[in-house]
Amino acid sequence: MEPRTRAPALGELALGIDIGGTKIALGLVDREGRIVQSEVMATEAAAGFERAVSRIVEASRELLRRAEAAERGVAGAGIGCTGPVYPRRGIIDNPYTLEGWSNCDIVSPLRRALEMEVRLENDADAAALGEWTAGAGKGAGRLVMLTFGTGIGGSVIVNGGIYRGADDGHPELGHLGVDPNGPACYCGIRGCIESIASGPAIHKAAVQAGFGDGREALARAAAGELRAADVVGPVQRSIAVLVWQLLHCFVPRRFVFGGGLMEEHFALLTRDVRKTISAATMVPTAGVELVPARLGNSAGLIGAAALVWQSES
Amino acid sequence: MEPRTRAPALGELALGIDIGGTKIALGLVDREGRIVQSEVMATEAAAGFERAVSRIVEASRELLRRAEAAERGVAGAGIGCTGPVYPRRGIIDNPYTLEGWSNCDIVSPLRRALEMEVRLENDADAAALGEWTAGAGKGAGRLVMLTFGTGIGGSVIVNGGIYRGADDGHPELGHLGVDPNGPACYCGIRGCIESIASGPAIHKAAVQAGFGDGREALARAAAGELRAADVVGPVQRSIAVLVWQLLHCFVPRRFVFGGGLMEEHFALLTRDVRKTISAATMVPTAGVELVPARLGNSAGLIGAAALVWQSES
Numbered sequence: 045m046e047p048r049t050r051a052p053a054l055g056e057l058a059l060g061i062d063i064g065g066t067k068i069a070l071g072l073v074d075r076e077g078r079i080v081q082s083e084v085m086a087t088e089a090a091a092g093f094e095r096a097v098s099r100i101v102e103a104s105r106e107l108l109r110r111a112e113a114a115e116r117g118v119a120g121a122g123i124g125c126t127g128p129v130y131p132r133r134g135i136i137d138n139p140y141t142l143e144g145w146s147n148c149d150i151v152s153p154l155r156r157a158l159e160m161e162v163r164l165e166n167d168a169d170a171a172a173l174g175e176w177t178a179g180a181g182k183g184a185g186r187l188v189m190l191t192f193g194t195g196i197g198g199s200v201i202v203n204g205g206i207y208r209g210a211d212d213g214h215p216e217l218g219h220l221g222v223d224p225n226g227p228a229c230y231c232g233i234r235g236c237i238e239s240i241a242s243g244p245a246i247h248k249a250a251v252q253a254g255f256g257d258g259r260e261a262l263a264r265a266a267a268g269e270l271r272a273a274d275v276v277g278p279v280q281r282s283i284a285v286l287v288w289q290l291l292h293c294f295v296p297r298r299f300v301f302g303g304g305l306m307e308e309h310f311a312l313l314t315r316d317v318r319k320t321i322s323a324a325t326m327v328p329t330a331g332v333e334l335v336p337a338r339l340g341n342s343a344g345l346i347g348a349a350a351l352v353w354q355s356e357s
Numbered sequence: 358m359e360p361r362t363r364a365p366a367l368g369e370l371a372l373g374i375d376i377g378g379t380k381i382a383l384g385l386v387d388r389e390g391r392i393v394q395s396e397v398m399a400t401e402a403a404a405g406f407e408r409a410v411s412r413i414v415e416a417s418r419e420l421l422r423r424a425e426a427a428e429r430g431v432a433g434a435g436i437g438c439t440g441p442v443y444p445r446r447g448i449i450d451n452p453y454t455l456e457g458w459s460n461c462d463i464v465s466p467l468r469r470a471l472e473m474e475v476r477l478e479n480d481a482d483a484a485a486l487g488e489w490t491a492g493a494g495k496g497a498g499r500l501v502m503l504t505f506g507t508g509i510g511g512s513v514i515v516n517g518g519i520y521r522g523a524d525d526g527h528p529e530l531g532h533l534g535v536d537p538n539g540p541a542c543y544c545g546i547r548g549c550i551e552s553i554a555s556g557p558a559i560h561k562a563a564v565q566a567g568f569g570d571g572r573e574a575l576a577r578a579a580a581g582e583l584r585a586a587d588v589v590g591p592v593q594r595s596i597a598v599l600v601w602q603l604l605h606c607f608v609p610r611r612f613v614f615g616g617g618l619m620e621e622h623f624a625l626l627t628r629d630v631r632k633t634i635s636a637a638t639m640v641p642t643a644g645v646e647l648v649p650a651r652l653g654n655s656a657g658l659i660g661a662a663a664l665v666w667q668s669e670s
Binding site for chain 2: 185186202207208209210211213214215216217219220221222223224230231232233285288289290292293294295296297320323324325326327328331
């Protein structure tokens with residue numbers, strides 16, 4: 045028989061902290077990835093790292109108090125942060141997006157102040173973990189998530205954990221080459237997928253073709269306008285090539301497509317993928333799923349919390 | 358104090374079985390990857406799978422007797438076999454190279470006959486595990502091995518184990534695209550690395566350029582002949598692109614280049630790699646090592662044995 049009242053279960057909830065360039069979201073999330081309570085505040089990175097830590101501690105303590113009042117235990121905290129971050133050392137080193145945050149240890153002060161285990165991951169990996177826990181990636185043993193926005197990022201989930209390279213290195217799937225004759229990219233080659241299929245790259249191609257912006261070209265291509273289709277064609281083909289490459293590298297069960305561009309134009313942008321990979325003879329493709337992300341902005345927060353349930357690797 | 362004589366330690370040696378299209382090598386291998394005893398026999402695949410199993414059992418028992426006579430314990434057996442193979446199901450399904458061997462369970466009969474744990478892996482993965490255990494991959498936490506011969510194969514070692522995709526799927530790194538305008542390949546796209554840098558591909562380009570064969574073009578390019586360099590140039594550039602792709606996917610510490618082509622022409626064929634990857638800004642490259650394989654044909658046998666020390670994943 046179940047007792048009528050029960051003690052708070054250790055590990056019932058996790059505290060997620062999603063740190064972006066403009067906003068910090070904090071939330072209590074259960075093991076199924078449901079957000080129970082959440083808060084959002086401005087990042088105000090330029091006001092200093094110390095101040096941000098104080099505000100995060102304060103907001104976290106308030107959430108922990110609410111969990112306690114509801115008699116629900118919190119097993120630990122996870123942070124997803126716009127990278128570069130160094131997960132094992134607990135360091136954020138992203139002065140590009142977080143002004144002045146060079147080589148900042150976020151894990152130690154939070155661990156001390158909150159008296160619980162705290163883990164750190166970059167936001168792309170946290171988002172993938174979020175989709176895997178509670179969104180479009182649920183149930184997939186091998187998953188590649190690609191995020192299309194200002195840049196193109198990717199993350200790989202394997203055996204229920206985030207794939208890491210040497211020294212915790214994060215795969216940079218947005219800089220795989222797809223066209224040797226494509227535009228030069230800051231990554232060091234010509235024709236990486238980001239140089240062709242990111243928001244700014246589509247915008248540039250659209251303006252060159254006489255459209256007001258990338259958004260207009262995409263909308264008109266979706267409506268079947270041929271001149272717009274000419275702008276979007278190379279993007280579609282490049283995304284298909286990218287998926288081919290990743291399929292032959294990681295042999296995943298599912299691809300999840302996230303980010304602003306995919307939220308609006310998933311069907312249009314992934315139009316060539318199925319046809320391209322169906323021609324593959326060396327890896328099975330019939331069971332490979334191509335799906336849009338489902339959690340939008342919440343993926344990062346849910347994934348940050350899910351770090352708590354990850355076994356150390 | 359150490360006792361003067363000791364009982365055979367369980368797990369001191371492993372039995373490795375390397376099954377290829379023409380030869381089967383069997384050996385007793387220690388934990389450091391040293392071959393203590395070995396035997397080679399013709400495969401004679403066409404004489405039937407059952408007969409091959411009997412001969413493997415017989416040769417294995419002889420090796421186990423020798424281990425017993427030397428008072429050295431054998432912890433288990435590992436099989437590396439030219440694929441497709443299905444490791445978890447213990448099935449070889451390669452009628453292409455092993456005539457008539459369709460859907461053959463090799464693990465169950467060996468397990469029964471030898472009364473020990475038996476594991477199966479494809480030969481590319483076994484070779485990578487071999488190089489990682491005792492050859493050019495030793496000590497690398499993240500390793501990509503590429504084998505250049507009649508075809509191009511690859512394998513990834515992560516956290517001391519073989520990377521596997523969904524349903525144990527094996528990455529097919531030889532069919533990553535490097536040039537959209539390259540030759541059509543049976544894999545389903547144009548310009549995969551195998552269509553440009555495999556032995557037959559180099560041979561074809563060499564003959565078209567007026568050389569007797571690929572071997573001649575490679576030797577002359579190595580000697581600095583310009584017309585031969587024109588044949589080898591696209592191969593060199595394609596290998597550099599391939600390494601770029603794999604670097605951004607897997608973020609490995611080391612690349613090991615094996616196979617007949619690399620045994621003869623490692624320096625020539627990898628000439629462009631360092632320059633290409635040094636331009637990368639998104640992943641660290643200074644510590645990335647590019648090395649030739651060291652174990653030659655023994656890699657498969659040593660790796661097959663090393664399967665015994667692998668933890669189940």
